[in-house]
Amino acid sequence: DTEVTQTPKHLVMGMTNKKSLKCEQHMGHRAMYWYKQKAKKPPELMFVYSYEKLSINESVPSRFSPECPNSSLLNLHLHALQPEDSALYLCASSSSPGQTTEAFFGQGTRLTVV
Amino acid sequence: GQNIDQPTEMTATEGAIVQINCTYQTSGFNGLFWYQQHAGEAPTFLSYNVLDGLEEKGRFSSFLSRSKGYSYLLLKELQMKDSASYLCAVRGEGSNDYKLSFGAGTTVTVRA
Numbered sequence: 030d031t032e033v034t035q036t037p038k039h040l041v042m043g044m045t046n047k048k049s050l051k052c053e054q055h056m057g058h059r060a061m062y063w064y065k066q067k068a069k070k071p072p073e074l075m076f077v078y079s080y081e082k083l084s085i086n087e088s089v090p091s092r093f094s095p096e097c098p099n100s101s102l103l104n105l106h107l108h109a110l111q112p113e114d115s116a117l118y119l120c121a122s123s124s125s126p127g128q129t130t131e132a133f134f135g136q137g138t139r140l141t142v143v
Numbered sequence: 144g145q146n147i148d149q150p151t152e153m154t155a156t157e158g159a160i161v162q163i164n165c166t167y168q169t170s171g172f173n174g175l176f177w178y179q180q181h182a183g184e185a186p187t188f189l190s191y192n193v194l195d196g197l198e199e200k201g202r203f204s205s206f207l208s209r210s211k212g213y214s215y216l217l218l219k220e221l222q223m224k225d226s227a228s229y230l231c232a233v234r235g236e237g238s239n240d241y242k243l244s245f246g247a248g249t250t251v252t253v254r255a
Contacts, residue, residue, distance in 0.1 A: 033185075060241050071230055071245035072186065079241060119185060123241070131176055132243055134185035 033135035052103040052120030061103040064119040110142045147246035163216045165231035173236040
């Protein structure tokens, strides 16, 4: 199983809503990531979890709140988003540091903030 | 910081060869990845280089020169399905070992 599964695939939310994005992998990877990708732009790193602890936060606004309940799951809680937050949100996972393996990406959640 | 450059667009004919260059200037280096991304889909892994030289995987090859901060992805026997964006990504080291920084991507269009 080399899959990273993200739900939902599409999400439309209002600026006052609270929603969550979910990500799951069963490859035993201990690093999990959230990326944001705008149209025709490369993915931009938001957060990295290593062994279920937040290790990198790329100065992301607090309206995005990550959570790693266990080694297989990663959530991104969304609250009071702005229209400019509309993007493709990608989850990825990889093995522990020092191992030369690639990051596997999920199919992404297409988020539209109205 | 990270500065990763690659051409914006390339066009080639079915059956031909295309070479996508990537130059990087990074504060740390622990490997370079190439990903393929079709429109609206997730990036998929193509290749990884951490030592100088050429890595070959079927129709795709990737080359790295660490001293020059340079890599290329070579796509041979192009097929229509190879039309996609190709992303060069550099992995950091130390505290940034988990961090993959992406170039802006090169959109390759394969014409019949």
